[in-house]
Amino acid sequence: xxxxxxxxxxxxxxxxxxxxxxxxxxxxxxxxxxxxxxxxxxxxxxxxxxxxxxxxxxxxxxxxxxxxxxxxxxxxxxxxxxxxxxxxxxxxxxxxxxxxxxxxxxxxxxxxxxxxxxxxxxxxxxxxxxxxxxxxxxxxxxxxxxxxxxxxxxxxxxxxxxxxxxxxxxxxxxxxxxxxxxxxxxxxxxxxxxxxxxxxxxxxxxxxxxxxxxxxxxxxxxxxxxxxxxxxxxxxxxxxxxx
Amino acid sequence: xxxxxxxxxxxxxxxxxxxxxxxxxxxxxxxxxxxxxxxxxxxxxxxxxxxxxxxxxxxxxxxxxxxxxxxxxxxxxxxxxxxxxxxxxxxxxxxxxxxxxxxxxxxxxxxxxxxxxxxxxxxxxxxxxxxxxxxxxxxxxxxxxxxxxxxxxxxxxxxxxxxxxxxxxxxxxxxxxxxxxxxxxxxxxxxxxxxxxxxxxxxxxxxxxxxxxxxxxxxxxxxxxxxxxxxxxxxxxxxxxxxxxxxxxxxxxxxxxxxxxxxxxxxxxxxxxxxxxxxxxxxxxxxxxxxxxxxxxxxxxxxxxxxxxxxxxxxxxxxxxxxxxxxxxxxxxxxxxxxxxxxxxxxxxxx
Numbered sequence: 001x002x003x004x005x006x007x008x009x010x011x012x013x014x015x016x017x018x019x020x021x022x023x024x025x026x027x028x029x030x031x032x033x034x035x036x037x038x039x040x041x042x043x044x045x046x047x048x049x050x051x052x053x054x055x056x057x058x059x060x061x062x063x064x065x066x067x068x069x070x071x072x073x074x075x076x077x078x079x080x081x082x083x084x085x086x087x088x089x090x091x092x093x094x095x096x097x098x099x100x101x102x103x104x105x106x107x108x109x110x111x112x113x114x115x116x117x118x119x120x121x122x123x124x125x126x127x128x129x130x131x132x133x134x135x136x137x138x139x140x141x142x143x144x145x146x147x148x149x150x151x152x153x154x155x156x157x158x159x160x161x162x163x164x165x166x167x168x169x170x171x172x173x174x175x176x177x178x179x180x181x182x183x184x185x186x187x188x189x190x191x192x193x194x195x196x197x198x199x200x201x202x203x204x205x206x207x208x209x210x211x212x213x214x215x216x217x218x219x220x221x222x223x224x225x226x227x228x229x230x231x232x233x234x235x236x237x238x239x240x241x242x243x
Numbered sequence: 244x245x246x247x248x249x250x251x252x253x254x255x256x257x258x259x260x261x262x263x264x265x266x267x268x269x270x271x272x273x274x275x276x277x278x279x280x281x282x283x284x285x286x287x288x289x290x291x292x293x294x295x296x297x298x299x300x301x302x303x304x305x306x307x308x309x310x311x312x313x314x315x316x317x318x319x320x321x322x323x324x325x326x327x328x329x330x331x332x333x334x335x336x337x338x339x340x341x342x343x344x345x346x347x348x349x350x351x352x353x354x355x356x357x358x359x360x361x362x363x364x365x366x367x368x369x370x371x372x373x374x375x376x377x378x379x380x381x382x383x384x385x386x387x388x389x390x391x392x393x394x395x396x397x398x399x400x401x402x403x404x405x406x407x408x409x410x411x412x413x414x415x416x417x418x419x420x421x422x423x424x425x426x427x428x429x430x431x432x433x434x435x436x437x438x439x440x441x442x443x444x445x446x447x448x449x450x451x452x453x454x455x456x457x458x459x460x461x462x463x464x465x466x467x468x469x470x471x472x473x474x475x476x477x478x479x480x481x482x483x484x485x486x487x488x489x490x491x492x493x494x495x496x497x498x499x500x501x502x503x504x505x506x507x508x509x510x511x512x513x514x515x516x517x518x519x520x521x522x523x524x525x526x527x528x529x530x531x532x533x534x535x536x537x538x539x540x541x542x543x544x545x546x547x548x549x550x551x552x553x554x555x556x557x558x559x560x561x562x563x564x565x566x567x568x569x570x571x572x573x574x575x576x577x578x579x580x581x582x583x584x585x586x587x588x589x590x591x592x593x594x
Binding site for chain 1: 252254255258270473477479480481483484486487488489490529531534535537
């Protein structure tokens with residue numbers, strides 16, 4: 001089972017903000033999209049999510065919109081909905097007039113798995129930015145999509161919750177034979193949790209492959225204009241220290 | 244459903260029970276207020292006479308009592324409830340689709356359009372052989388829909404983002420307001436007085452015809468509004484998020500906007516503009532039942548009806564022998580409730 005997509009160029013006015021990108025990934029894997037600010041990561045994710053037009057194929061078949069879960073970049077929400085209600089909205093299309101016990105069980109299961117059980121009754125507008133971000137991830141997971149796309153899902157999270165979310169997302173891909181695509185700024189996290197990386201810069205795909213081949217010192221220095229130091233962690237994954 | 248195995252399930256069931264209780268309380272309050280509205284009035288009928296007249300029906304033997312109850316008080320009370328419910332419902336939809344707690348059914352200039360339609364009709368007098376009492380509401384209704392069509396067109400061309408809708412609405416508001424001023428400027432003192440009286444918003448203009456029209460529009464719109472309950476709830480989580488859940492945000496906005504236009508036009512075309520109800524009923528509803536629109540929509544409608552019927556009762560009690568137009572009273576009836584809501588809000592901002 002494979003995810004494949006040929007994303008066309010994206011223009012903003014007259015300038016091309018994204019060049020054509022080809023994505024191909026076996027089921028069960030996590031793809032990290034990395035690149036400096038303004039590289040076109042969010043544009044790429046939107047295009048892959050098919051907000052305007054669907055592009056992603058699963059085994060050659062075009063994915064339906066309800067098979068794709070997409071989380072835009074986090075923004076502060078002031079909805080007066082409980083966390084449980086907010087997560088339930090992930091099933092928006094499937095909700096009947098009465099919320100069934102099955103829906104409730106599925107929602108509370110996702111909340112418990114992400115360690116958010118204690119927040120279930122809290123109002124969304126009383127949560128911190130990081131907590132809201134976790135709830136939005138839970139909302140996406142409840143949709144149980146084939147293709148799960150998250151734009152910087154860890155941007156507002158502390159170290160503990162970064163691990164919780166990324167571990168959960170990787171497990172989600174493995175267990176459900178799904179594909180997870182993440183935009184990440186933290187290269188160390190990307191190297192640790194992603195099976196493949198796609199580096200884009202100024203709208204162009206520069207490198208695509210496993211972490212070893214993409215995260216070279218030369219490549220990082222060129223795209224981010226830093227001189228990186230690459231270290232090995234205890235578990236053998238890369239640690240990138242910027243200088 | 245009520246006793247799900249998980250703790251969250253039990254919590255949710257409890258939430259639902261609280262909301263049902265809120266709905267029941269509001270319904271009970273509405274029934275009590277309707278009864279109170281029926282027994283108050285400048286004629287000072289006794290309760291016993293009222294009771295007799297009620298059971299005797301519209302063709303009862305006591306002609307005066309039958310006329311007061313069946314031709315004046317009943318249609319006025321029911322109209323108050325219907326107009327309040329329409330405006331409350333329209334107000335919540337408007338606040339949700341514009342994502343703005345200051346929005347009301349009149350934010351986009353519908354009241355100005357209705358006012359211009361009515362003023363024009365009063366100025367030119369009887370046309371096409373229609374009686375004045377019928378021609379004015381038709382003109383007000385048509386003008387409201389014309390304003391809605393104008394904004395809808397802009398939303399189709401430029402997308403239905405809140406900024407676009409609000410800016411288009413402000414343009415429409417000022418346009419119709421100046422047309423209305425123009426009509427008032429050209430009118431003779433007697434006509435001007437009639438126009439001003441219409442603009443006050445009063446239930447004295449209610450009749451069984453107005454009850455039927457306003458009620459039919461409300462009954463027609465209600466199921467269409469409720470069908471979007473989950474979609475409107477999703478919209479509370481922000482545009483980008485709702486869109487990423489597969490919701491066509493622009494289409495939902497346009498659809499809801501047309502329903503708001505119909506509800507508002509039906510509510511104001513007979514009674515004139517009754518402001519404020521559509522602004523505060525949604526706030527009370529959200530404070531009571533949250534933003535799950537399955538509950539918030541009916542609660543907003545009920546609270547709108549409660550406020551307007553309460554205003555009607557107060558309007559009749561303030562000065563015995565006269566009825567103060569309900570449009571003037573709504574704020575007096577609504578402000579204490581709004582104050583209670585504001586005081587019960589938890590501080591935000593510093594987060």
